[in-house]
Amino acid sequence: MPAEAGVLTEAVVGRPDPRLRPYVDRYLGYREHTPAPLVRQEVAGAFVVLILGWGAALDVTDPRAAGRGASGVNAFVAGPFDGCCTTRTEGEGVGVQVLLTPPAARRLLGLPLGELANRVLPVDRIGGWLVRLRDELAEAPDWPGRFARLDAALTTRLAGSGPVDPRLLGAWRSLAAGGVGVGAVADELGWSRRHLAAAFRREFGQPPKTVARLVRFQRAYATLGRELVTAPLDDGGAAGVTVAGAGPGWAELAARCGYYDQSHLIRDFRQFAGRTPTALVRPRSHSSNPG
Known part of the structure; x- marks a missing residue:
């Protein structure tokens, strides 16, 4: 597949209104020019990605099932995914990315995430309010104005939505913290x-055992010094810790991140990142989620 590195001409981080910070960690405004087709491999994660774009469209492909992806979209909701995907784009992409934990997405989007698991849906399939919001962001003159409009829209959504079942929210927080088994x-x-498992999957998109694996993978991935979209791991938007510098030995990394052994670590990297840890730390390797 032809691929040429894109040129990120703008990347602006916005902090949401304090009332939203238990649900949204940050906004990322971006503008990227890709003069030739650019293909990226996107890693899986225990989060939902909301892209509100108005520039070049993307094709999102799940190699496991063609019907899970989407073609020619620039405003969509993705995930949570339990496998890696690829994106392909060309031209100038511009928009805002919002990362959500499944409990936050469940409340803001107003639908059980079982309907979104391993799927990418254009925003017009989710709700008219997202289409209107995307159009308003495109018309705003600058990033502060766009972030203020996001604050207003998301605050209104929260005010009009009911809370997540506190029992399932507690289960999410326990699993996201790590070190707690599903049985416990x-x-x-x-x-x-x-x-x-049935209730968790219906509301949050993936069964609890898979969420525990994804959280563990996110921490291991971040330990390699990789940017995993600064993925939130709990309902308050806390991110995995990134350790800069050279990666550790794989057995050491496995033990540090709670894996039974090195083979389990490698298995998860193959499934969730599409390649082994060794391949990821090679120079010029390229694996990312939008961010």
């Missing part, structure tokens, strides 16, 4: 593991 979370709720 189910026992704390007084639920069977099957009931927890």
Whole structure:
């Protein structure tokens, strides 16, 4: 596939209104020029990506199932995914990216994330308010104005939506914190593991065991010094810790991040990043999620 590096001409980070920060960690305004087709491999994660763009369109492809992706979109909602995808674009892309934890996305989007799991949907398939918001962002004269419009729209959405089931929110927070097994979370709720898995998957898009694996992978990926869209790991938007510098030995990294052994680490990297840790740390390797 032909690919040429894009030129990021603008990258502006905005901090949401304090009332939104339990749900949204940051806004990222971007403008990128890609003079030739640019293909990126996007890693999986326990988060939802909202892109409100009005520039060049993207094709998003899940190699496991063609129907899960989307073609010719510049405003869409993606995830949560439990496998890597690819994006392809050419031209000038401009827009705003918003990263959401599944509990935050469940409330803001107003639909169970089981309907979004491993899928990319254009915003007109989600709700007219997102289409109108995208158009308003495109018409705004500058990034501060766009971020203020995002604040207003998301605050209105929160005011009109009900809270997430506190039992499932507690289960999410326990799994996102790491070090807690699914069985222990189910026992704390007084639920069977099957009931927890069904309810969790319906509301948050992935079963609890997969979420625990994705959270562990995100931390390992960040330890390699990789930018994983600064993915939020809890409902307050906390991000995984990035450790700069050379990567550790894989057995050491596995132990540090809570893997049983090195082979489990490599398995998750193959599934969630599409390549091994060794391949990712080679010079000129390119794996990213929008960000």
